[in-house]
Amino acid sequence: MSNLSSLSREQLLALKKQLTEQYDACRAQGLQLNMARGKPGREQLDLSTPLLTCVSSAEACISEDGTDCRNYGGLDGLPGMKRLFADLLEVRPENVMVGGNSSLNLMYDTIARAMLYGVLGGTPWSRLERVKFLCPVPGYDRHFTVCESLGIEMVPVEMREDGPDMATVKDLAKHDPAVKGIWCVPKYSNPEGKTYSDAVVDAFAALRPAAADFRIFWDNAYCVHHIRDEHDELKNILDACAAQGRPDMVYLFTSTSKITFPGAGVAAMAASETNIADIRRHLSAQTIGPDKLNQLRHLRFFKDRAGVEAHMKKHQAILAPKFAAVQEILQAELGGLDIAEWTHPHGGYFISFNAPDGCAARIVQLCREAGVVTTPAGATYPYGRDPRDRNIRIAPSVPPLSELRTAISLFTLCVKLAAVEKLGTRKPVLA
Ligand code: PMP
Numbered sequence: 001m002s003n004l005s006s007l008s009r010e011q012l013l014a015l016k017k018q019l020t021e022q023y024d025a026c027r028a029q030g031l032q033l034n035m036a037r038g039k040p041g042r043e044q045l046d047l048s049t050p051l052l053t054c055v056s057s058a059e060a061c062i063s064e065d066g067t068d069c070r071n072y073g074g075l076d077g078l079p080g081m082k083r084l085f086a087d088l089l090e091v092r093p094e095n096v097m098v099g100g101n102s103s104l105n106l107m108y109d110t111i112a113r114a115m116l117y118g119v120l121g122g123t124p125w126s127r128l129e130r131v132k133f134l135c136p137v138p139g140y141d142r143h144f145t146v147c148e149s150l151g152i153e154m155v156p157v158e159m160r161e162d163g164p165d166m167a168t169v170k171d172l173a174k175h176d177p178a179v180k181g182i183w184c185v186p187k188y189s190n191p192e193g194k195t196y197s198d199a200v201v202d203a204f205a206a207l208r209p210a211a212a213d214f215r216i217f218w219d220n221a222y223c224v225h226h227i228r229d230e231h232d233e234l235k236n237i238l239d240a241c242a243a244q245g246r247p248d249m250v251y252l253f254t255s256t257s258k259i260t261f262p263g264a265g266v267a268a269m270a271a272s273e274t275n276i277a278d279i280r281r282h283l284s285a286q287t288i289g290p291d292k293l294n295q296l297r298h299l300r301f302f303k304d305r306a307g308v309e310a311h312m313k314k315h316q317a318i319l320a321p322k323f324a325a326v327q328e329i330l331q332a333e334l335g336g337l338d339i340a341e342w343t344h345p346h347g348g349y350f351i352s353f354n355a356p357d358g359c360a361a362r363i364v365q366l367c368r369e370a371g372v373v374t375t376p377a378g379a380t381y382p383y384g385r386d387p388r389d390r391n392i393r394i395a396p397s398v399p400p401l402s403e404l405r406t407a408i409s410l411f412t413l414c415v416k417l418a419a420v421e422k423l424g425t426r427k428p429v430l431a
Contacts, residue, residue, distance in 0.1 A: 031371030038349035138380030154382035163200030193345020205240035333412035
């Protein structure tokens with residue numbers, strides 16, 4: 001098939017007929033495949049099953065520092081677990097607070113605290129007329145849902161190849177005191193799989209926002225989630241901010257959700273000592289302490305960063321062929337048609353796909369009607385509104401390889417069909 005936009009009206013009609021026949025045949029197969037959410041597949045979950053039995057006696061519940069993990073205490077986590085997260089986030093253990101099972105929960109709570117109490121003595125955000133967050137787009141839908149739920153206005157900022165458009169970020173933060181924060185997934189971003197360059201990290205550290213309580217939410221959810229042997233490197237934001245005399249400007253987050261078990265893993269945040277002291281003060285009113293037994297299980301299972309890295313190699317062995325299959329089919333079916341572009345990430349959980357403008361919702365609908373569920377169109381934008389209706393997040397991890405190939409082949413068919421429908425409506429009818 002050649003470049004679609006060069007086809008005549010008749011050729012487009014003939015192609016539409018042919019694609020519709022293929023689509024109807026696929027639809028008749030009654031597929032039931034899901035590429036909607038970035039979750040580990042069954043085989044990946046199996047990798048961590050031994051974790052469930054590595055703390056199985058009374059003696060085993062005593063951690064290396066002597067804590068009986070069956071009891072209350074240890075608000076910011078087991079010392080060993082703080083050390084492990086410090087190694088993963090490349091910060092010092094005193095800058096880490098280990099939380100419960102979810103980093104999204106830590107992010108939500110961090111904003112909720114800012115709303116209720118303010119940040120380091122500042123006015124509680126809930127008392128302000130307007131609170132705004134900058135949202136690099138496309139981005140992670142659940143970040144946007146947190147803002148929407150808490151009444152925070154979202155301001156989209158375009159992603160570039162190496163991170164958000166920092167000139168715009170700098171300008172908006174500098175001139176508008178209502179801008180209180182920005183969401184970032186700095187490594188293998190959700191959904192594009194991009195890693196911020198050193199220049200972007202430095203530009204973040206050099207921000208001089210109008211709001212003294214402006215915070216960068218640095219969600220490093222995919223810090224060790226490589227799918228190639230060559231790893232992307234991310235410059236240390238806490239050090240960069242400290243070097244610029246602004247150590248308090250950033251909160252870091254991560255979790256083991258896509259290392260062990262999503263929903264039953266361990267999450268952590270890191271920040272300057274001043275921020276951590278502020279957070280600890282409020283947190284001590286909220287809880288007596290986290291689930292240390294789960295922390296201990298994770299600690300015993302991994303021991304150290306090298307243990308995590310060895311485990312992530314096993315994930316890589318499962319995920320890499322899935323990502324490769326998606327790339328291969330997208331290229332074979334859509335390469336050269338000049339209708340779509342997509343990312344080629346070195347890690348993370350997603351491929352970000354841009355269809356022709358105005359086609360994403362139609363593609364998702366066609367896929368769904370043929371039994372393949374994808375992330376809803378628009379989900380990667382604040383308020384679920386993609387202004388160009390073109391971005392779709394592909395999550396290849398859950399379906400087994402053969403099913404994934406079927407799902408992506410159908411996806412490409414739906415892309416072509418939607419594109420031909422769109423082009424057909426644009427071309428004048430020839431006599
Ligand atoms: N941040 C990002 C960027 C994610 O993609 C996800 C999972 N989809 C999360 C956070 C959620 O992590 P957790 O399970 O720790 O809440």
